Amino acid sequence: MYIGKATDIPPGGFCAFQLPRDPSCASQARSLLAATMRDLTFPIDSVEDAKLAVSELATNAHTHATSMSRPELWVWARTCPAPELVVSVFDTHREIWPVSRDTDLLDEHGKGLSIVAALSSEMGTHHTRSRLTTSRGKCVWFTLPLPTGWPVATHVITPAMAASRLSEVLRARGIPATCRGDDSGAPVISVGALNIWMEANVFSWRTSRGHVSQPLIDLQEVAERIVNCHETAGVSASPA
Known part of the structure; x- marks a missing residue:
């Protein structure tokens, strides 16, 4: 498999x-x-x-x-x-x-x-x-x-696309994720008490250690951190 x-x-x-x-x-x-x-x-x-x-x-x-x-x-x-x-x-x-x-x-x-x-x-x-x-x-x-010459992503990742894909990845792993728009219309994913904003180029959220941001291309990294945060009941996420 x-x-x-x-x-x-x-x-x-x-x-x-x-x-x-x-x-x-x-x-x-x-x-x-x-x-x-x-x-x-x-x-x-x-x-x-x-x-x-x-x-x-x-x-x-x-x-x-x-x-x-x-x-x-x-x-x-x-x-x-x-x-x-x-x-x-x-x-x-x-x-x-x-x-x-x-x-x-x-x-x-x-x-x-x-x-x-x-x-x-x-x-x-x-x-x-x-x-x-x-x-x-x-x-x-x-x-x-990564090796020299690693392919640079040429496709545009919009906040809406990132939110949809991140929600899909989290739900596939049994993590309850809800998606909504904030007052400005920007997508926000909520997992328990954790809120993740999809901004122009980055995912953004807060932990007990402070503000965290990660490029939208790093969706798998972000998903792993969110899963870790969920599994440790709100303890700030470890780097994946």
Whole structure:
């Protein structure tokens, strides 16, 4: 089971792949990510780094799997805070979280988060929901710089288009989202107490940490932050 293809990523889409529950989980994640990155013209060194990093995360997800749910591999791009590819491995086991310490191993058999950190620009973990079902869980993610010559989106994304697409993405993941217009007519999406404005070029919202804005092309990044905020009952969203 999967959603999307590599060519969907530059214009603001994503890929999501269901991974096997058996020991082939890591090799399948490596193969899927490598194929996606090659289609996006990433250099071979970046592809090899990504394969090693995602192998660590997928191995960990498989090692701790205790249910019939299957891990997932997610891939999308963001332009802010930097032009990066975001790679995430999702599982439904919120009771087990990797801890980033110099001496910590990702699991007792793994090589640790230090490997992923060394190979990536940024990494982290947060509460989220499946991109293929509505199951709750967590993801562990890392980012890599986008390659030179990354396609620039040429189509115009209007606030109304962004609002419609964001609502669709959130509802597909079981997040109740309502869309309305504010006094000026600008689209506003509400998820619980969180309101997200669609302005001329950006999504905009407030958290306990202050004002947040993200380009409209970064719809998948914004969706992930909103899902995290919803899943942590209003706690300010973590970067995806």
